[in-house]
Amino acid sequence: MDSTSGASTPASEDSHLKQRLGYWSLVATGIGSVIGSGWLFxxxxxxxxxxxxxxVAWVIGGAVMLAVALVFAELGMVHPESGGLVRYPLYSNGRFAASIVGWSMWVTYVANPPTEASGVVQYASSYIPGLFSHSQLTGFGIVIAVALMAVFVVVNYFGVQFFARSNNIVTAVKICIPTLTIVMLLLSGFTHTGHAGGPSNFSAGGGFAPYGMGAALGTIATAGMVFAYTGFRNxxxxxxxxxxxxxxxxxSLVTTILLAIVLYLLLQTAFIFGVPQHLLGHGWSGINFDSPFAQLAMLLGFTWLYWILxxxxxISPSGSGIVFTASNARNMFGLAKNRFFPAWLARVNPRSGVPRRALLTNFIVGILFLLPLPSWHAIIGVTGTLIAFTFSIGSVSLVAFRRANLSDPADRLPGMTLIAPFAFIVSALVIYWVPWSELVLTIPIIAVGLIWYAVTYVIQHHGVGEVVGGIWLVVYLAVVYGMSAIGGFGGLGLIxxxxxSVVLAVxxxxxxxxxxQSGTNYMRARPELVEELRGQRDAASSDELQTDVSPAAR
Incomplete structure (x- = not known):
């Protein structure tokens, strides 16, 4: 694509990627990401x-993620591309919008392997002293977490097929253990084994909503719910x-989200059932375990379950860390193709089909996350909000693709005229429901992305048209942050x-x-961009047809 399109695509590098993932490998990828450290904490x-x-928060969060997943399902059907989450905004709204979203998305992705590694080390501290102290990793714990991140890189270094086979096996194991935990904790609650509170815990500790429904809504982003659900991105x-x-x-996207909703609702119910009521003397806020499900199993007398957990x-966080390590390499690959990162990162090893330079760069940057944020909860508190923000623009890209006639009727999912705006509006609400004191921590991250875009704009001479397509996104951020500052979720309470929430939704x-409208105008003003994307889609469809009729495929 020429410079006027704002979407340079090094097709020679994309051609090195290996099209080897089928439905079950994709489901294993999604579930392998969903069942990571999130289910443990x-x-x-x-x-x-x-x-x-x-x-209630799990249900709302699941509904939002299902809507968002459907949006990205259509985008993936219309234009399947590795690193697509940062490429779609580029096609629909230009470099400025793609840079803001891409930067935020990359931060959340690069933070995932250290998050999963810190989760492993935090649980390991229950039987290996010196790893976790005063709610954060020790120096020794950080060293072990970095070593584990290196293992994630090694598994991905040798190709997507090796990654897929490894992940399929790990995912099969990961599904069984949460299921076993759910069954045992629910049984303990009904039989009051080990003094488990059971159904009566729903009214203990201050009642069903001891801190108000506002607190429940805030947990969607800050307690790891969005983080737990977002395995579908991979x-x-x-x-x-x-x-x-x-x-x-x-x-595979719909399968992943539906399984995740059921799994996490059952896990939350099992945890509530299993907590002994004598621990609720200071309310639910007084419940604090370094290794939540494992220590709860020990309290209830399930020593064998403790050791399994x-x-x-x-296994679970490591499997998720492996998947996100793979995905973030493609994410950085996509950002390099966007020219937001240096072009030398948009290189794919022809033998392995892996963007190895991006893989190793992300590993180095990921280490830096463990220094200022040396715990699972500390990292999630910052990145969970950014994840919700990065979902918003998917709905905009979908509508722009449709109006530019990039998508054929066969590629259009039913109900998207309602689902797309719902996903956009509720994603904004999920961000708003984060307490202002926590939301404000994401402002420096967004600011760094804006500064870096300004540098690339000056160096690369993008043109005013690339900025105009993304102005609405800056206003969107200003509105959400401004409403949070004056609203009732930790703000001044003026509304x-x-x-x-009603005002923000409007x-x-x-x-x-x-x-x-901005995306539609951007794409219609660049017919050569639309034609090139159509050509890539038609070529992919032709390759897909040849694959389907080949003996090897059968």
Whole structure:
């Protein structure tokens, strides 16, 4: 693509990617990401903040993620491309919008392997002293976490097929252990084994919503819920390496989200059931375990389950860390193709089909996360909010693609005229529901991305058109942060709840209209961009057809 399109695509590098992932490998990728450290910690942190009302937050969070997943399912069908999550905004709204979203997304991705590694080490501290102290990793613990991150890199270094086979095996193990934990804790609650509170815990510790429903809504981003659900992103990030993307991408995305919703609702219920009532003397906020499910199992007398969970605390986060290490390499690969990062990162090793330079660069940057944020909860508190922000623009890209006639009717999922704006508006609300004191911590990260874009703008001479397509996104951020500062979720309280959420929803709807119109104008002004994307889609469809009829495929 020429410089006027704002979407340079080094096709020679994309051609090195291997299209070897099918439906089951994609489901394993999604579930392998969902069942990471999130299942080991999220239930406790959600209960601390919201008590039993955390179940409501899981349902709302799941509904949002399902809507977002459907949006990206259509985008993946229309234009499957590795690193697509940072490429779609470039095509629909230009470099400025893609840079803001891409930077935020890269930060959340590069933080995942250290998050998973710190989760492993935190659980291991229950039987290896000196790893975790005063709610954070020790120096020795950080060294062990870095070594584990290096293992994630090695597994991905030798190719997508080696990654897929390894992940399929790990995922099969990971599904069994949470299921076993759910069954045992629910049984203990009904039989009151080990003094488990059971169903009566829903009214103990201050009642169903001891800290109000506002606290429950805030946990969606800050307690690791968004983090736990967002494994589906990795399916989209690997879409350029998928066989039959029109069938496998939407099917695997929906499967992943639905399984995740069921799993996490049951895990939260099991945790609530299992907590002995004598521990609720100071309410749910007083529940604090370094290794939540493992220590709870020990309290209830399930020593054998304790050791299984300790073993799984190495398997589940490690499996998720392996998947996110793979996906983030494609994410950086996509950002380098966007010319946001140096071009030498947009290189794929022709033998392995892996962007190794991006893989190793992310490893080095990931280490830096463990120094200022040396714990699972500390990292999640910052990145969970950014994850919700990066989902918003998917709905805008989808509408722009449709209006530019980039997508065929066969690639359009039903109901998206309602689902796309719903995903956009509720994503904005999820950000807003984060307490202002925590949301404000993300402002420096966004600011760094804006500064870096300004540098690339001056060096690369993008043109004013590349900025105009993304102005609405800056206003969107200003509105959300401004509302948070004056609203009822830790702000000044100038607009009382629930009217603050209603006001933001209306403003978000207006910004959605602005964003989609801006994207439509951007694409219609660049017919050569649309034609090139159509050509790539047609070529991919032709390759897909040849693959489907080949003996090897059968």
């Amino acid at each position: 999220s239930a406790m942190y959600a209960a601390q903040t919201a008590g039993p009302a955390s179940l 399916i989209v990030e690997l879409s350029g390496e998928v066989r039959n993307p029109r069938r496998n991408i939407p099917a 300790i073993a799984d605390s190495m 009382p709840s629930p009217w603050d 403003l978000a709807a207006g910004l959605y209209i602005w964003g989609t």
